[in-house]
Amino acid sequence: MTDLSPVFPPPGSAGEPSSSPALPSATSAAATQAAAALHYHLMGIGGIGMSAFARLLRARGHRVSGCDQSLSELTAQLGAEGIAVSLGHEAVHITSAPQGAFGPVDVLVASEAVPKDHPELRAAQSAGIEVRPRMALLDELLRAGPSVGVIGTHGKTTTTSMIAVAMQGAGLDPAAFVGGIVPEFSSNARVGQGPFVAEVDESDRAFAELSCETAVFTNAEDDHVGGNQATYWETVEQQHAGFARFVAASSRVLLCADWPGLEQLCVGAREALSYGQAEGADYRAVELKPDAEGTSFRVSFRGTPLGEARVGMPGLHNVLNALAALAVTHLYGGDFGKAAAALAAFRGPGRRWQRIGELGGTPGGALVVDDYAHNATKVAAAVQAARQTGRRVWVVFQPHRFLRTQQSWPRLADALMDADEVFVMDIAAASEAPIEGIHATLITGRMEGNGHRGVRYMPNRAEVLATLRAQAGPGDIIVTMGAGDVWKLSRELAGVPT
Template identity: 80%
Template sequence: MGIGGIGMSAFARLLRARGHTVSGCDSAPSELLDTLQAEGVRVQIGHDAAHVPGVDVLVASEAVPKTHPELVAAHAAGVTVRPRMSLLDELLRAGPSVGVIGTHGKTTTTSMIAVAMQGAGLDPSAFVGGIVPEFGSNARMGAGPFVAEVDESDRAFADLGCETAVFTNAEDDHVGGDQATYWNTVEEQHAGFARFVAQSGRVLSCADWPGLDELCVGAREHLRYGQAEAADYRAVNLRPDEEGTNFTVQFRGDALGEARVSLPGTHNVLNALAALAVTHLYGGNFAQAAQALADFRGPGRRWQRVGELNGALVVDDYAHNATKVAAAVQAARQTGRRVRVVFQPHRYLRTQQSWPRLADALMNADDVYVLDIAAASEAPIPGIHATLITERMRANGHAGVGYRPDRAELLSELRRTAAAGDILVTMGAGDVWKLARELAGGAS
């Protein structure tokens, strides 16, 4: 169910590669569904209990209501119903595995680990929350290790474990709502991270992120990566430029070699360092892994270069909470261009919880255009509106911010004013990516 989702479609591809007959349904057509059909997966549009007869196993997200007609029909027919995290658990425990956890950077880090491993002469399988250009997919089938993005928005992730847990950071995203994809408190969510770590063979955590050591006290083996002196794997001598960053990688004081990440931003140095550390732990060739990462341009919607407009660079990024937005703005500043951001707030609850932080995270951009909130199936919350962000930014002295509810007018304005030396970044977890394509003339 929901086979058009980025995670479910990856499951479909992995299961089909293992020889299973896979079918699925989703509520609306999409490019991803078209691709799955072209690959031989039978896809139906819409949800209907009639999809269930003849099926042995029904895989569904925990977010699907237990009263859904397809689930009811499956239970009535004796069909095995499996949550998606149960399926991921089986894949992680089947052999050598790497699970990437944390609030930010999971998709990029998971992609980088798989790409670095492949470049280093290993043959990873991969389960990623984005399309990896090197694979042309969000999944890869190999002999192993299995590298997986483990999403904390599904609370069942805390029951899982793996051979090597990569722990990027821990903040307060997906907290405070009554939906299946939200935790009641940040303490509960962080306890979930700690359980995953304790149930894994070892953890590689980011030494630069405060508080992770406390969540790793139950680890059987604890390694760290980062710029901090206490890190086992360190990135030193960072040399940023407008396209990315060169740096030196050390392991416990000894140089492993030189590396480059062709994505701007310090956060991407850390993501690449994690990938090189994991590849080193699994015996891959460092120089080959470093070259593969130097060639890597990022997964879909993670600092994705979409094209140009009047000489301006058009980039799309999934950044949707304050930490990710601040990191994306810092990456844009690293290019040396005039930074112009189109931001789409995501979810009413998230906006209610974090609009001041979102406003502050956008302050370093030169121009900011804020769209209406992407509801993502949430009901509106009285008083929560995109203008909370723009008004705070103006009050704090930003002269280049505006609320833009009319996309056609915004497109016209940007097409008229974009110039060489600009970088136009569309940011958000909703459908703001469509604007990037329109700005770049339909490029993809």
């Protein structure tokens, strides 16, 4: 096994929180670890997870390169940080031949989604280069020192971001691996002395073999289940058994007491703590006071008040996410008041209730928000958050994947019923082949049948933009929802460059 030193000292080591920036230059790390420096090449480096790995590896003094099928603002940022990125996947990326793009490679990192017969993988194997799954990298980071792994079907990115932000605000110096851009770090990764806080994605089945010090378990549903994709589970029972294995292998679990069934998945935990509104939860949010901008509440630990808190994003789900962050920070000895203040100022990671601007870039115009919500539970939570603002709610929803739509279109339709006006776009295929009979109109048809008078199937983007510009008023809110490219519409509506 090659060396991958943690970005924090081992448990019990001394040291004050670092005053270095979130993603410092790797110069000092490289100087102290020159003997251990390796060349890592990451396939799919433009992805939100792989790019975070690239930044963490680079900060540890390793040489990092990568490739992706398309270039983006994120790959341009990596290039500016000294990480070489190439367009397309080719065998020459990892060879030492003169025509090789990056020179000799020590470790090739690939996700489970990369076909096993891919030429780049085969070239690495033929050359004796280690091929390491991305989850193996995460496993080493989680096991190397104090660590927090956030698991669950929903809310992982927001909860992971909140934990890192709360810890930083509380005087700790967390390292972080996040599936979204955190504004406070201007990045999806943070280098610090620890603990290491990581989003652990159940779409990669290898996650079940990982472990950490503190597992934060938000919920468990049936997403990423069915079909023949490499990143999907065959059954929900297998996926939930994976959650249970992760929990059992960790030192303790902090589980959401408000989500039915989580306790049964945590019976193998060495130590179990809970958070939520439920009676009997170890960490409780009480006296909730929602308003148009967010929710204020009080936090107690086993009946003892810890203090006042606030989350600056609407929706009950964000109260629970913030409570989890405050609970973790409390477990690691952070100052509660400072953690609460940091969370009150937090406005969310990219594409998680992200305020883009106002319609047409005009002050006082309809508020434009973008959200990654793509399954029924997330959609319902985003609609509830929009309703909390007290505004007239417009939703532009882009269904994601034919299989997911086939599995859940009735639930998606029901989740959208509380919005005042709903535009449903065509399904974002995400490389899936169409499924006969599965179409966005299944959602609109069910909504119309259930009495919704403001739902329309609207595949033409120009028509969506024109209608909203003509009809959405100053007291309204427009929320673009989906895991595809619907986010681009929110930028066009607000006059923000994409």
